Amino acid sequence: MLPKPKFKQPPMKQAPATPGLTGNFGSSIPTAAPLTGSQTQQYSQFKPVYEPQGGGFGAADQTRGAFARALSDSQNTAMAGDVQGFNLENQRKAQQARAQDVQQQRQIGTDRFGMQRQTVTAKADIANRRAQGMADIATQLDVAKKNANAQALDNAFNFTTSALSLFNPAGGFMQGGRAVGGILGGLMR
Amino acid sequence: MFSTGSYTPTYDAPIKATGDVARRMRNDAAGQMAYYGDNRQYNQGAGKGIAAGGKGAQFRAALTGDIESAKRATAANAGMLDYLKDNATEDLRYQSGAADERNSLASLLLDRDKINTDFNLSRQKRRMESDLAQAQRDASQKAADYARSARTSQSLLGLFGLA
Numbered sequence: 222m223l224p225k226p227k228f229k230q231p232p233m234k235q236a237p238a239t240p241g242l243t244g245n246f247g248s249s250i251p252t253a254a255p256l257t258g259s260q261t262q263q264y265s266q267f268k269p270v271y272e273p274q275g276g277g278f279g280a281a282d283q284t285r286g287a288f289a290r291a292l293s294d295s296q297n298t299a300m301a302g303d304v305q306g307f308n309l310e311n312q313r314k315a316q317q318a319r320a321q322d323v324q325q326q327r328q329i330g331t332d333r334f335g336m337q338r339q340t341v342t343a344k345a346d347i348a349n350r351r352a353q354g355m356a357d358i359a360t361q362l363d364v365a366k367k368n369a370n371a372q373a374l375d376n377a378f379n380f381t382t383s384a385l386s387l388f389n390p391a392g393g394f395m396q397g398g399r400a401v402g403g404i405l406g407g408l409m410r
Numbered sequence: 411m412f413s414t415g416s417y418t419p420t421y422d423a424p425i426k427a428t429g430d431v432a433r434r435m436r437n438d439a440a441g442q443m444a445y446y447g448d449n450r451q452y453n454q455g456a457g458k459g460i461a462a463g464g465k466g467a468q469f470r471a472a473l474t475g476d477i478e479s480a481k482r483a484t485a486a487n488a489g490m491l492d493y494l495k496d497n498a499t500e501d502l503r504y505q506s507g508a509a510d511e512r513n514s515l516a517s518l519l520l521d522r523d524k525i526n527t528d529f530n531l532s533r534q535k536r537r538m539e540s541d542l543a544q545a546q547r548d549a550s551q552k553a554a555d556y557a558r559s560a561r562t563s564q565s566l567l568g569l570f571g572l573a
Contacts, residue, residue, distance in 0.1 A: 250505040255498035256491075264490040270443070270479040271472075281469050288473055292480045300487065307495050311502060318506040325513040333520050336527060343531045347538050354542040358549045365553030372560035380567050 246330065248322040252315045254308035265300035267293040417515050424497075424504035432493035439486035446478040 270293070273286035 248509060250502070250509055255501065256494055260494060261491070264487040264494070267480070267483055267487065270476045270483060285469065285472055285476065289476050289480075292476065296480060296484055300484075300491070304491065307498075311498055315502055315505075318502065318509070322506075322509040322513065325510075326516070329513060329516045329520055332517075333523070336520070336524055340527050340531065344534070347531070347534050351538045351542065354538075355545060358542070358545050362549045362552055365549075365556050369556035369560040373563055376560070376563045376567055383567075 246323050246326040248319045248326075250315055250319040250322055252312055252319055255311050256304050256308055261304060265297070265304050267296045267300075269293045417519060419508065419511050419515060421504065421508035421511050424500045426497045426500050427493060429490075429493050432489050435489045436486040439482045439489065443479045443482035443486065446475075446482055 269286065269289035271285055271289035273282045
């Protein structure tokens with residue numbers, strides 16, 4: 222009996238789990254209005270440059286006071302408009318920058334996800350190629366072993382029939398076999 | 411490939427003005443507020459006396475003085491508001507720049523990981539092919555052993571004329 226094939230099959234690594242695209246993207250760019258604090262209030266509001274004194278010019282004094290209030294009111298409005306315009310422009314730019322930031326993160330995340338998927342696929346291909354190749358080789362070896370065993374069995378059968386024919390010179394059921402060519406058979410003929 | 415600190419962001423903090431200059435300018439403008447207003451009124455010859463100007467002239471001079479004063483008040487606050495605006499703009503510029511840098515670094519890290527991944531996959535593939543080739547050689551050797559063993563037994567029989 223031929224020895225069992227001690228064919229060493231390298232271990233096949235388990236393919237890693239397929240990663241998922243999480244999609245947890247965020248940006249640190251704020252889109253809130255920047256000028257809203259107490260400092261902004263302080264520097265965008267004016268007091269009238271003249272307050273009526275309650276005497277002196279009388280009606281003219283009141284008129285001057287009204288004129289001063291009108292001045293401060295128009296200044297306040299102009300400043301508020303200026304601050305608001307700045308805030309809006311800043312928020313528009315911040316919104317655009319934030320969108321670009323998140324979009325870049327999405328792009329990079331998707332590219333990385335694709336790389337991970339390709340890695341998993343490539344590793345699976347390698348493992349599959351290895352497993353199939355090893356299976357092919359094991360099959361070839363098994364076939365070779367069975368052929369050799371069959372040959373050995375055939376030889377043993379021939380040996381047995383030839384040996385039996387030595388003691389049966391008259392022929393018989395083995396007359397047509399290999400017995401006629403045997404050494405002892407020739408001597409006895 | 412590179413040292414550990416090669417991918418560290420370089421944006422560290424927004425660069426802002428301290429506000430000292432803006433506050434000084436505001437104080438200066440506020441100081442000029444009273445000066446320009448009063449000076450304008452005195453130059454108009456306010457007060458009683460011959461050819462010193464009537465009340466109407468005095469009133470107009472007062473209004474003109476108020477306007478001059480209000481101009482300086484506006485200049486005083488506008489400087490400080492500009493300072494706040496500059497800082498807010500710098501905040502946004504810094505955040506955008508830092509975000510761009512972070513994303514660029516992430517892209518570089520992705521490139522680096524791709525290079526390493528391709529390298530490792532190529533190595534694994536070569537290892538697999540090498541293992542398969544070695545296994546094929548071993549199997550061929552073993553199959554030849556089987557065949558030789560069978561032929562040996564056949565030859566022994568043939569030696570005695572039994573095969």
